[in-house]
Amino acid sequence: MYADEKTISSASGSNLLFSTGSRELRSFGPRRLISMPARGGEDWGSQFQRSVRQALDEARTEGQDNPIVMGAIPFDMREPSCLYVPQVYEWRERQAPRTAGSTDRLPALLDQRSIPDEPGFKKAVEQAILNFRHGDIRKVVLSVMRELRFAGSVDVDGLLDSLRMQNTSGYQFRVPLPDGGELIGVSPELLLQKEGDRFVSNPLAGSARRQPFPEADQAAADALLRSPKDLYEHRVVIDDIRRVLEPHCTELVIPDSPSVISTAALWHLSTRLHGRLIDPQMSALQLACRLHPTPAVCGTPTDQAHKLIRFVEPFERGLFTGMVGWCDSRGDGEWVVTLRCGIVEREVVRLFAGAGIVEASQPEAEWAETQTKLKTMLNACGLAA
Template sequence: MSVTFAESRLSAHAIPTASNFTFCSSHRKLHTTGIAENLHLPIFEHNTTQRFTKSLRSAFQRAHANGISNPIVVGAIPFDLTQPCSLFIPVESHFGTTPIVNQFSKRDPIEIVNRRSFPEEARYKQSVKQAIANFQLSDIRKAVLSRVLELDLNTQLPANTLFHSLQHQNPTGYHFSVPLEDGGQLVGVSPELLIRKEAEWITSNPLAGSTRRLRNADDDTAAALALQSSHKDLYEHRLVIEEINRVLQPFCSELDIPAAPSLLNTETMWHLSTLIRGRLSNANISALDIASALHPTPAVCGYPTPLAHKLINLVESFDRGLFAGMVGWQDSDGNGEWAVTIRCGIVRGNQVSLFAGAGIVEDSCPESEWAETQAKLQTMLKALPIQANAEAAQ
């Protein structure tokens, strides 16, 4: 399906741009061009979504009036819902069921000239210890601690090169490429679905509890089975599922949550996964309404969420921005698909920022949690046209 903004009826605020948004999942492929209207308001202001909801409704109405038959909003929403969004209504939107990219061509290797980790290894491990100590003195049961790896390259990296490489190396997942206002591009492949809404039906696929893939097939299978029986990881996963169940129950007349998690694998990681399906009591509730109620889940923040959020602000040394937020789309009928913004990076010319996090619970080991972030960074590092990718994460 293709939706086109009638050029002869462009409003004054419509600013076509060469920047494109792409979101690909096993469910559908979406590609957009141009910007009819930006929406940079935060989701939450003064503990309410009313201003954002009203602004989005008005933007859809203007798009309808200017020739878009079925307008959509696309982009990324930050981890902190009180920060401005990177959303817009595109000029043209194209939905399909076939891959947007079906060919991958390699390019000459790029050299890393400088790398910086925030925090550095010792500081990250100390933050894990600090979080564990906090658990013993408070009601916090889990906190997700993140890090950013900043790379300076010897030449500019086209964002579409990284995006196509991710598609080639990771055929499953939620592939996304989001133009940012400062000229950068948010690129990634998330394994985690926050919410999909189709009429009255919703789907969510939270992940919590992870271990890295191993090269030897027998060792890899053993690692997956160990994850599936890990007390620490099952506890971490249960905290996430119980909270998502609590949030979704008021929205749903039917809710199906499996009793135990299954295994989900990417090219670099094994995850504990629970596929949740439900039927809404009110089909007029939008995908963003539900996403905003769910986010941030304990999978990217912690539990209880408000306390974990405060702990993250205390011990993390950088602003997450769009990392661990949500990325996707929604149409004017409220249908849409939003993935959790993980396994991602931001490309700005010859600079690349990569992000990863690990869920900390009372049984966590600082060395293991650092190693988990290293493993998660490999998804993006392996997609870069750089020799000795593994070394870049050190």
């Protein structure tokens, strides 16, 4: 057993959940924790991949036919992973919410704060734009954290029910953390789904707020499809994903222009691309590590954007804008970007949202975008944005 791997009993925390389409994956019973940082995870021979394979091999030795690894990898892959190899798991039909009154069970909200606050975030946007004009960075994603403090421990099952009611088709997830907290959320963005030698990815970049009336809502979607700023932001993401994937593909199909998809709060520019791998043995986890972090959550060039984020953001992202999902011992799996999410630690809930910044960005509009993106989790907590 590697130093970063240990067995956790089912009594030490909740089980894992990952919902996709009409199905959901749930784990049960004891599980092995893999906290090895995922840096270098695109390489089959890396220490990270060796650690994952050893845990899967041990599960197979114990009688599992096709063990899986599931959980979350942080934004910065130099930080510890939070991956598990569960003793038992099952796929089943996606469950409906238990009750329509889930948020009624939440304790009273005592206080909340934004890190950074509105002036601080707008200053960071201005600083980023200044960097664009005097350097090579073309895009950077800046984020905010909203910290909520309640009068008592928050019922995570209730939050998940509320998320299900708001988002019937998003990728829902629940990952227990080693410190006793829980990562929960419902992501709209597919990083990578692989089966055999075929894969699909659906990056999102460029957003517009949904409107309450159908005609105005459609106009917002149409305006997004014509927005030079948002189309540029999206193209930066697609060009980078093409650069990463093309050398590993016998076939790569990327639409010439984006379409729009919607969540309850936002329209997003979306490009659904698919392809076939030269090496079908490359696992979903390897391929996801090769893609992560995309310019949709970091920026471009990646290393420089990452340095700028660490310089201007006043908090550590941790698992936010990382990836969450699963991969089985055959290499098939599905990973989504860790968005529309929060960390629950007893009476404290920390929510996260980000916005892609390019030279044409306006600080006021980018702040408004982060507040709109927070709505999903705020509504789950029974609060207005």
